[in-house]
Amino acid sequence: MYASNTFARTEVQALNGYNAGLSIEAVQERHGVLRVAKLGSNENPLGISxxxxxxxxxxxxxxxxxxxxxxxxxxxxxxxxxxxxxxxxxxxxxxxxxxxxxxxxxxxxxxxxxxxxxxxxxxxxxxxxxxxxxxxxxxxxxxxxxxxxxxxxxxxxxxxxxxxxxxxxxxxxxxxxxxxxxxxxxxxxxxxxxxxxxxxxxxxxxxxxxxxxxxxxxxxxxxxxxxxxxxxxxxxxxxxxxxxxxxxxxxxxxxxxxxxxxxxxxxxxxxxxxxxNEHLIASIQHVRSERSRINKVLQQDLGLQPIPSLANFIFFSSPLAVDSVNLSLLQQGVITKPWAEAGYRQFLRVSIGSCEDNNLFLQALENALHQ
The missing domain is CATH 3.40.640.10 (Type I PLP-dependent aspartate aminotransferase-like (Major domain))
Structure with missing residues (x-):
């Protein structure tokens, strides 16, 4: 009896799957939270134009x-x-x-x-x-x-x-x-x-x-x-x-x-x-303003060192085990993306969301780092 994976090409058998991140529904069901800030996929919080x-x-x-x-x-x-x-x-x-x-x-x-x-x-x-x-x-x-x-x-x-x-x-x-x-x-x-x-x-x-x-x-x-x-x-x-x-x-x-x-x-x-163009400009301005605000809180209030970013996300290293920080964030209704790549597993990436979602993330991260 052949195993199912033997039908695939050798290269495909050896591949790691792509980490697409969690959905709002999955976090709500798994952790019993109603309000979820989806900050793991770098989406535009202003929505479609x-x-x-x-x-x-x-x-x-x-x-x-x-x-x-x-x-x-x-x-x-x-x-x-x-x-x-x-x-x-x-x-x-x-x-x-x-x-x-x-x-x-x-x-x-x-x-x-x-x-x-x-x-x-x-x-x-x-x-x-x-x-x-x-x-x-x-x-x-x-x-x-x-x-x-x-x-x-x-x-x-x-x-x-x-x-x-x-x-x-x-x-x-x-x-x-x-x-x-x-x-x-x-x-x-x-x-x-x-x-x-x-x-x-x-x-x-x-x-x-x-x-x-x-x-x-x-x-x-x-x-x-x-x-x-x-x-x-x-x-x-x-x-x-x-x-x-x-x-x-x-x-x-x-x-x-x-x-x-x-x-x-x-x-x-x-x-x-x-x-x-009006919607595009508003989207960019929101990201730049909120990115600056979040960076300031991460540095001055939480003592972290986020990497300077020109995108709509921030990459930062956690002083605590990333798995425990990520679990705490999910339990508080915040989805980020803990990086799973060898050599960089102490990092998380957080998307720039709405002002409300960003506030939820900052409070949840503070709680996670000081629990």
Whole structure:
């Protein structure tokens, strides 16, 4: 009698599952709490924009019809906003979908992928699933990307250099000089997959460069990934996009994506959200204001040292065992994300939520640290 797992490829049998975090319902049922602050998934506490909601509602009556497989209207709107050729754009069921497709298109057994540690889990899981070896380069003691160590890890087998900036889970980001160092030292046989899921929150900050402009001026082969899940508040609709250095890269990705991988409601809502600059600005301003307030409390009142972040979350080390702190937070109705990656298990990541949810988190954390 064969065991069920023997039917799977060897690489899949060895994979760790992605830690997607807990739902509100699961915490309510498990811990008997009514009020839950969901601060583990980096969602937008302001919710969907009114314009996007109206577009979503108007499109719902067309749900019986297949969507535009090329995301035509959204493609044109994004191409205009980014001042690029629409042929350089690819779309996915969230940028996570594109990560999966990219790994299946460009990786094979014997290839290597270089990424940073701590890492967004899918930057490791998807390459491993494709049979590639993943080389993780730890951040420096300041919890910033060590670009010299990163580029020193390149070998003739390095097919992809894939990491996020701002980093998930840390929140730190490359500055102009650091990105230029990566560009100048990227081997010609390596494709840069630059994950900017948190771009909107970092854009405009003093130390954050115009990464797309710098890459466009280079000779690099690249794919810049962005999403409508975070600042645009469409996480539940699953829609992300990639900007490629060459239409040929986009065409290769399109060969392996499913024909209708972005549903018509998501396309309509994303197009409307892209045009609702007022809601985007309000979302960014809320995060920056609350992030500053939470950092101040963590440092001055709780004696912690959160990592400076340009994203909509904060990464901090706990002086007590993370498992006990996390359990205490859950029992008080607060979901955060204790980091499970080896070498970083003393850290938690907390999303910036509503003012009320943030207050609940700060009080619950104080209770957890002094119980």
């Amino acid at each position: 009114p314009k996007a909601l109206a577009a979503l509602t108007a499109e719902a009556h067309q749900a019986a019809l297949y969507p535009n497989q090329s995301c035509g209207i959204l493609r044109n709107a994004l191409a205009h906003k980014l001042a690029i050729d629409g042929k350089n754009l690819v779309f996915g069921n969230g940028s996570e979908d594109l990560l999966s497709i990219i790994c299946r298109v460009f990786l094979d057994h014997g290839d290597q992928v270089v990424t940073i540690l701590p890492s967004f889990g899918l930057h490791i899981i998807y390459p491993q699933a494709a049979g590639a070896e993943v080389i993780g380069v730890p951040m420096g003691s300041d919890m910033r990307v060590d670009v010299q160590a990163l580029m020193a890890a390149m070998t003739p087998r390095t097919r992809l250099l894939m990491f996020s900036s701002p980093s998930n889970p840390v929140g730190s980001a490359l500055n102009s000089a650091e990105l230029q160092y990566v560009i100048d030292n990227l081997p010609p046989h390596t494709l840069l997959v630059f994950d900017e899921a948190y771009f909107e929150y970092a854009n405009g900050e003093a130390d954050y460069p115009d990464c797309l402009e710098m890459l466009q001026k280079s000779q690099c082969h690249y794919i810049v990934l962005r999403t409508f899940s975070k600042a645009y508040a469409l996480a539940g609709l699953r829609i992300g996009y990639g900007i490629t250095s060459d239409p040929a890269l986009a065409e290769l990705i399109d060969r392996l994506r499913t024909p209708f991988n972005v549903n018509r409601c998501a396309q309509a809502a994303a197009t409307a959200a892209l045009a609702d």
